[in-house]
Amino acid sequence: MLTTQRKSLILDMLRREGQVIAKRAAEEFSLSEDTIRRDLREMAAEGLLRRVHGGAMPISPDLPDLSARRAVSSDVKQRLGRAAADMVKPGQTIFLDGGTSTAEIARALPRDFAVTVVTHSPTIAAELEHHPMVEVILIGGRLYKHSMVATGASAMAQIALMRPDIFFLGVTAVHPARGLSTGDFEEAAIKRHIAACSSETITLVTVEKLDAASPHVIMPVSALSGMIVQEGIDEERLASYRALGIALLEA
Amino acid sequence: MLTTQRKSLILDMLRREGQVIAKRAAEEFSLSEDTIRRDLREMAAEGLLRRVHGGAMPISPDLPDLSARRAVSSDVKQRLGRAAADMVKPGQTIFLDGGTSTAEIARALPRDFAVTVVTHSPTIAAELEHHPMVEVILIGGRLYKHSMVATGASAMAQIALMRPDIFFLGVTAVHPARGLSTGDFEEAAIKRHIAACSSETITLVTVEKLDAASPHVIMPVSALSGMIVQEGIDEERLASYRALGIALLEA
DNA sequence: CTTGACTCTGCACGAAATTGCATGAATAAG
DNA sequence: CTTATTCATGCAATTTCGTGCAGAGTCAAG
Numbered sequence: 205m206l207t208t209q210r211k212s213l214i215l216d217m218l219r220r221e222g223q224v225i226a227k228r229a230a231e232e233f234s235l236s237e238d239t240i241r242r243d244l245r246e247m248a249a250e251g252l253l254r255r256v257h258g259g260a261m262p263i264s265p266d267l268p269d270l271s272a273r274r275a276v277s278s279d280v281k282q283r284l285g286r287a288a289a290d291m292v293k294p295g296q297t298i299f300l301d302g303g304t305s306t307a308e309i310a311r312a313l314p315r316d317f318a319v320t321v322v323t324h325s326p327t328i329a330a331e332l333e334h335h336p337m338v339e340v341i342l343i344g345g346r347l348y349k350h351s352m353v354a355t356g357a358s359a360m361a362q363i364a365l366m367r368p369d370i371f372f373l374g375v376t377a378v379h380p381a382r383g384l385s386t387g388d389f390e391e392a393a394i395k396r397h398i399a400a401c402s403s404e405t406i407t408l409v410t411v412e413k414l415d416a417a418s419p420h421v422i423m424p425v426s427a428l429s430g431m432i433v434q435e436g437i438d439e440e441r442l443a444s445y446r447a448l449g450i451a452l453l454e455a
Numbered sequence: 456m457l458t459t460q461r462k463s464l465i466l467d468m469l470r471r472e473g474q475v476i477a478k479r480a481a482e483e484f485s486l487s488e489d490t491i492r493r494d495l496r497e498m499a500a501e502g503l504l505r506r507v508h509g510g511a512m513p514i515s516p517d518l519p520d521l522s523a524r525r526a527v528s529s530d531v532k533q534r535l536g537r538a539a540a541d542m543v544k545p546g547q548t549i550f551l552d553g554g555t556s557t558a559e560i561a562r563a564l565p566r567d568f569a570v571t572v573v574t575h576s577p578t579i580a581a582e583l584e585h586h587p588m589v590e591v592i593l594i595g596g597r598l599y600k601h602s603m604v605a606t607g608a609s610a611m612a613q614i615a616l617m618r619p620d621i622f623f624l625g626v627t628a629v630h631p632a633r634g635l636s637t638g639d640f641e642e643a644a645i646k647r648h649i650a651a652c653s654s655e656t657i658t659l660v661t662v663e664k665l666d667a668a669s670p671h672v673i674m675p676v677s678a679l680s681g682m683i684v685q686e687g688i689d690e691e692r693l694a695s696y697r698a699l700g701i702a703l704l705e706a
Numbered sequence: 707c708t709t710g711a712c713t714c715t716g717c718a719c720g721a722a723a724t725t726g727c728a729t730g731a732a733t734a735a736g
Numbered sequence: 737c738t739t740a741t742t743c744a745t746g747c748a749a750t751t752t753c754g755t756g757c758a759g760a761g762t763c764a765a766g
Binding site: 328333349 | 476
């Protein structure tokens, strides 16, 4: 990665999140903290940002509109998103479902290796605008307003041409017997179709989704390759999933 | 391969990916890095790009990126957007090109009647998320990072199935003789294709775009149905467009 | 056909930039 | 005050850069 580009990305990160944490940026770019600190020092000298202990802050006091977005993305989902992003290897193609959980994956994707992201969510696609190394394939179709994903015959046909390595599936409910489910029939169909085209299907699960059921079934839990579950859930509640042979990763 | 041609390809790569990495370009063209470096050096001398360690970046350091430009949605563009939205009648289907001007149209669309919006820009699509009456058709394909629009054969095929009433076209330059133009060859092709499928094509023009020309021609000005131009431009500068029979609306 | 000027390309080598690690100082937290 | 981070600087290893140079190809004049 070019250092010039990295500095722009650091500025982006600063604008987006209102701060840059040296440690986090180092992970993000897969570089040592020393390098990030050097960047921050130089950029501070150029007057692009203000150096603080642990990272950097914007030169001017916070812009309000972006801090709002940050507040929405809960800590739990961020952790799940990072764990999911860790599973992705350079050169792979992943399919990101619509939703707030999968949006976190998009944000957490390492910025230093090339990945192809396929998505039928314009929101996710827009999220990846400033990601330097990610190639984005957008699936088109009629947009479902409530979930903001493309659906319909055209979307199905475009998806049928893809063979993603991992499908990160968004669900509203997970139940050991009733399977993975969501609130809309059409959406369930398209999720099922994406899963069928993908080598692996992984879903991100927070407590409130666990052991719940929605009206429209996507697939049995056993069809999953793995689940990334919120940390701190009783082993007891997870047992029935392990019994189904599902790989569980806590984050 | 001709070095002249290679240099254009390098410029394309720069526009497409926002950077050129010497090593990668060398692989791409099956040449030594030395040759690429020489090219980059020469092109930097010609002012076509900015040399950085490891490769090259666009000439303008840190173009105010889309988020910044979006925040600075200028008063002029808002007025142009409103004028464009006023042209749309209930029940019509419009195609919105990518770009900041057309994004203003999306924001200005009346909230009380049903319109179908077709777009190949995930940014525009996301913008319409909270619009109650608008049906959004998203065109998919490989996303061009710098302009954030879907391109490629798949996008072309999806567009070919649509017959929008109005295409609101985004351009970087308008010239009475040299026509409508933009910075990227591929983009020019897709814009031309959309225009061919649409009943009318309207473009929004601010002063700095008027009487200017970019490298890649989209179509002659005479192929337009109309232009919405920024208020307060000398009648003299508009005369040549009127002479071509173009309907001009000032806003 | 031959010759000579010119261009393009790859290789070699010293210079410069970038990065990670180590060390000791500075800072924040308890 | 004590402890754990975080910071700055020096240094070594690696990568990239610029330049000189030689071989191959092109082109035109002789």
